[in-house]
Structures are given as C-alpha cells and as structure tokens.
Amino acid sequence: xxxxxxxxxxxxxxxxxxxxxxxxxxxxxxxxxxxxxxxxxxxxxxxxxxxxxxxxxxxxxxxxxxxxxxxxxxxxxxxxxxxxxxxxxxxxxxxxxxxxxxxxxxxxxxxxxxxxxxxxxxxxxxxxxxxxxxxxxxxxxxxxxxxxxxxxxxxxxxxxxxxxxxxxxxxxxxxxxxxxxxxxxxxxxxxxxxxxxxxxxxxxxxxxxxxxxxxxxxxxxxxxxxxxxxxxxxxxxxxxxxxxxxxxxxxxxxxxxxxxxxxxxxxxxxxxxxxxxxxxxxxxxxxxxxxxxxxxxxxxxxxxxxxxxxxxxxxxxxxxxxxxxxxxxxxxxxxxxxxxxxxxxxxxxxxxxxxxxxxxxxxxxxxxxxxxxxxxxxxxxxxxxxxxxxxxxxxxxxx
Numbered sequence: 001x002x003x004x005x006x007x008x009x010x011x012x013x014x015x016x017x018x019x020x021x022x023x024x025x026x027x028x029x030x031x032x033x034x035x036x037x038x039x040x041x042x043x044x045x046x047x048x049x050x051x052x053x054x055x056x057x058x059x060x061x062x063x064x065x066x067x068x069x070x071x072x073x074x075x076x077x078x079x080x081x082x083x084x085x086x087x088x089x090x091x092x093x094x095x096x097x098x099x100x101x102x103x104x105x106x107x108x109x110x111x112x113x114x115x116x117x118x119x120x121x122x123x124x125x126x127x128x129x130x131x132x133x134x135x136x137x138x139x140x141x142x143x144x145x146x147x148x149x150x151x152x153x154x155x156x157x158x159x160x161x162x163x164x165x166x167x168x169x170x171x172x173x174x175x176x177x178x179x180x181x182x183x184x185x186x187x188x189x190x191x192x193x194x195x196x197x198x199x200x201x202x203x204x205x206x207x208x209x210x211x212x213x214x215x216x217x218x219x220x221x222x223x224x225x226x227x228x229x230x231x232x233x234x235x236x237x238x239x240x241x242x243x244x245x246x247x248x249x250x251x252x253x254x255x256x257x258x259x260x261x262x263x264x265x266x267x268x269x270x271x272x273x274x275x276x277x278x279x280x281x282x283x284x285x286x287x288x289x290x291x292x293x294x295x296x297x298x299x300x301x302x303x304x305x306x307x308x309x310x311x312x313x314x315x316x317x318x319x320x321x322x323x324x325x326x327x328x329x330x331x332x333x334x335x336x337x338x339x340x341x342x343x344x345x346x347x348x349x350x351x352x353x354x355x356x357x358x359x360x361x362x363x364x365x366x367x368x369x370x371x372x373x374x375x376x377x378x379x380x381x382x383x384x385x386x387x388x389x390x391x392x393x394x395x396x397x398x399x
Contacts, residue, residue, distance in 0.1 A: 001141060001182040001209055003029075003241045003262075010376035012233060012260035015367050018059075018241060020092035020141045022083060025055040029241070029262040030253075030370075032363050033061035033094055034356065035101065035270055038070065039086050042270055043345070043352040046088065051326040051353065056360045058091045061265055063099035064134035068121045073137035081139030094263075095135055095143035095181075096212065097126065098245055101267050105149040107158070112165065115146055128172040136179050144212035144243070145173040147186035152219035159190040163199040166214075170206055182209035184243055191220050193231040200235040210241040213261065217246025222255070229259035236260075250281065250303060250362065251386065254379045257366060269359055273351045276308040276340045278319045279358040283365040284378075302386055307351070312337040325357035326350075 002019040009015075017026040034041055039062045041049070049057065067076065071085070079085045082093050097117065098105055106123060109116035114127035131146045146169045148162040166188050177183060185203035189196030203211065213232055220228065236242060241262045247253060248268025256264060272279065281303040305312075307319075318328035319336070327336075327350040339347035369378035 003210070003239075005238060007371050009370040009373045011258065013257050013370050013375040014260060014262070015370045016241070016262060018262075022090060022141060023055055023058050023092050024090055025058075027055050027059060027092070028367055030257050030363055030366055031056065031059060031263055032360055033059045033243075033263055033265050035099060035266045036060050036062045037101075038062065038066045039082050039088070039093065041352060041356070043273060043348040044356070045349075046086065048326070048349070048353065049088070049091075052357055053360050053364075056364065057356065059094060059263070060088070060091055061094045061096060061099070062138075062140075063097055063103045064095055064131065064138060065097060065103040065117055065119050065124065065126065066099070067134065067138070068119055068124065073134050077137035077139075081137070083139070092142070093138070093140040094243070095138065095140040096243075096245060096265075097131065097144070097146055098149065098214065099265075099267070101270055105147075107148070107150045107154065107162070110148050110165075115148055115169075128169045129176060132173055132176040132179075135177075135181070139179060140181050142182045142184060142210070142243075143179065144184045144214075145170040145186045145208075147188050147212075147214045149188055149215045149218065150190050152191040152224075154190060156192065159192050159195050162188050162190065162215075163195050163202075166199060167202045170203060170208075174206060174208075184208060184210040184212040184241075186212050186214050187232055188215045189228075189232075190215055190218075191224060191228065193227060196228055196231045197235055200232045204235060204237065208240075210243065211236055213242060213244040215246070216244060217248070222251070225252075225255055226259060229256065229261070233260040251383055253362075254366070254382060257370075257375070258379060266356070266359065269352065269355045272304060272355050273348050276306060276347070276351070277304040277355075278307055278336075278351055279304050279355050280320050281362075283358075283361050307333060307336050307347075308340050309337075319354050320358070323354070323358065325354050327354040327357075 005014050005016040007015045016029045019026045104118045106116040106118050114125045116125050135143050148165040150162045185208040187199045189199045243263035244261050245265045247256050312333040315333040369375045
C-alpha cells in the first residue's frame with residue numbers, strides 16, 4: 001500500500017492518492033468504502049460492479065466475521081484469499097471486524113480475552129489469535145486491528161479499560177501478523193477526549209501503516225463529534241491514511257473530512273436502499289429548484305426521496321435528471337415503485353446501483369472543492385441548505 005497527501009483546503013480537509021497492489025489505478029481520497037456481505041455489495045452482483053465509476057468503486061470493505069458461516073478459513077486460504085474466491089482481481093479489500101450492519105460490537109460481553117460481537121451466528125467472542133487467523137486466510141489489502149468499542153454512555157472506568165485492551169490487542173495482532181496486508185491501528189476512547197488522545201498517542205508508537213478510528217456512531221451527538229475527532233487527528237502523522245466507521249450521513253461525512261479523515265464506510269447506502277429511498281441531493285450542495293413531486297413527498301428531506309410513495313406510481317421520469325448511472329439511464333421511478341410494492345429484489349439492485357453511484361459522485365465533488373480551496377464554503381452551503389429546508393413549516397412542503 002502507498003499513500004500520499006496531494007492537496008489541503010481550509011484546515012485539515014485534504015485529498016490524496018491510495019495505491020493498492022491489486023488496483024490498476026490509484027484511488028483518490030477522501031474515498032468511500034463499499035460495504036459488503038462476504039466481500040460483495042449486498043444487492044450488486046459482480047457483473048454489475050463495472051457499471052459503477054472506476055476506480056472510485058474499487059474499495060470493498062468486509063467483516064471477517066461474516067465467514068463464521070460458509071467456507072472455512074482453511075478453504076479460503078487454499079483458494080488464495082478473498083480476491084481469488086470472488087474473482088475480483090482488480091479490487092482492493094479492506095477488513096474491519098465491525099461492519100455497522102450485521103456484526104456489531106457488544107461491549108457488555110467483551111472481556112480481557114477478546115471482543116464480543118453480535119453476528120448472524122449469534123454472539124461470538126473473538127480473540128486476537130482467531131481474528132488474525134481469519135485475516136491471514138482472506139489476505140485483504142488493508143485490515144484494522146481488533147478493538148474494544150464502547151458506546152458513549154459507558155463509565156469512565158469502562159472507557160479506560162477499552163483503550164487499554166485495544167492497545168494490548170494491537171500489539172498481539174502485530175506480533176501474530178503474517179498477512180502482508182497493511183495494518184491500520186484501531187483508536188477508541190468513547191466520548192472522552194483525553195482517552196481518545198491517549199489511545200492515539202499509544203497507537204502512533206506502533207509499527208502500523210494507517211489508523212482506523214472506531215467507536216463512532218454509538219451515541220455521540222453531532223455537536224460532540226468534531227472535538228473528539230480533532231483530539232485524534234491532531235496526534236496522527238499527516239502522511240498516513242485515516243479510516244473511520246460509523247459516519248454515514250452526508251453531514252457526517254463532511255464533519256469527518258473537515259477533521260482530516262480519508263476513508264469512510266457506506267452502511268448508510270445499505271440502509272437507504274433497504275428502506276426504498278433514493279439519493280437526489282445536488283452534488284454541489286446548491287438547490288436551484290426542487291421538483292414539484294418531491295415537495296409532495298413527506299419523506300423528502302432534500303437528500304432523498306421515498307420511492308415506495310404512491311405519488312411515484314405513474315412517474316415516468318428517472319430518479320434524477322442528468323444522472324448517468326445504470327438505473328437512471330434505463331428505468332423510471334414508476335418501475336422501481338412497482339418493483340418495491342411487489343417485493344421484487346430487482347428494486348434493491350437498482351436502488352443500490354443509483355445510491356452508490358450518487359454517493360461516489362458526492363465524494364468526487366468534495367475532492368474537487370478541496371483542490372479548489374473551497375471546502376469550507378462547500379461544507380457550510382450544504383449544511384445551511386439542509387437546515388433551512390428542515391426549518392420550513394410542513395405546509396410549505398406540501399401542495
């Protein structure tokens with residue numbers, strides 16, 4: 001793995017290039033990691049992956065815990081790793097124990113021996129040696145060390161223990177590591193700025209290739225988050241990549257980028273798709289005119305529309321005019337509304353294609369704003385437009 005920062009804008013926001021051995025082209029950061037189930041997006045099949053923007057879509061995040069059911073670690077290792085198992089030889093794989101959808105940390109059952117997770121196989125305690133065995137068989141390009149993640153409401157004593165355990169497990173992971181992949185040291189600390197800094201200081205001392213910032217999306221408020229992120233990124237070396245899980249909303253992504261984070265997961269896209277929502281917000285953050293149909297959609301919040309709504313039943317327009325994703329080029333809102341109402345899986349396939357394409361475009365717009373030195377203006381405009389819309393009375397949003 002090679003990483004380099006190329007441009008800065010308005011403080012800590014930055015663009016860079018990430019080069020992985022299997023990807024033929026460098027991937028620009030800030031970048032989106034596509035959330036997967038056993039290495040593939042939840043609804044997008046391998047033959048449709050090339051329809052997404054390249055190389056932006058070539059980073060796939062997975063949880064090794066998904067493979068607690070299915071092919072064994074030994075079988076995957078004999079095949080040659082996850083890339084050979086799936087036949088995706090030009091894609092980069094990023095392994096993180098937590099996936100924000102199915103493998104959620106369970107802090108009450110975690111102990112000094114390992115981290116506990118709620119998985120599709122029930123609650124499982126994962127020890128560092130077991131985790132490294134899974135990582136070694138799957139051969140990801142990047143993997144995050146095992147962490148003891150805790151929600152924001154735990155006691156100070158439990159929070160301090162989580163930092164101590166995470167640093168200890170990082171040392172064990174580094175000692176046991178024989179994967180050849182890039183190790184990202186996990187940083188936790190809950191809602192305590194001092195513990196976040198302490199963990200970051202300890203992890204920086206270790207021989208790692210980057211940093212995975214964990215414990216977010218677990219109860220902290222939007223107002224608390226910038227200070228917590230700054231406490232971590234202020235300590236980290238500028239020349240190394242930073243990855244985070246738990247931030248999904250556009251406003252949260254912008255918060256993370258403003259504090260110097262480079263890589264983000266995309267569980268947000270999965271939840272949108274499952275709910276029948278399609279992203280429609282303008283990529284430059286500026287709304288010129290809201291379509292009349294969207295004003296009748298009570299679920300429309302200037303970022304998405306609800307395609308289950310009956311008002312789209314006879315709408316023969318694409319999800320978003322001007323969008324060149326596979327879904328918008330070939331299908332209409334009416335067709336997707338029909339698919340959703342008859343419970344056809346094709347609805348989720350088409351929605352995930354559009355939502356992923358749109359969110360990748362959002363990241364591209366952010367990179368362009370950073371390169372132009374206008375990220376602060378981009379961030380403020382986007383947030384203000386959303387805030388002004390949400391402040392409107394209900395009568396102003398209906399016909």
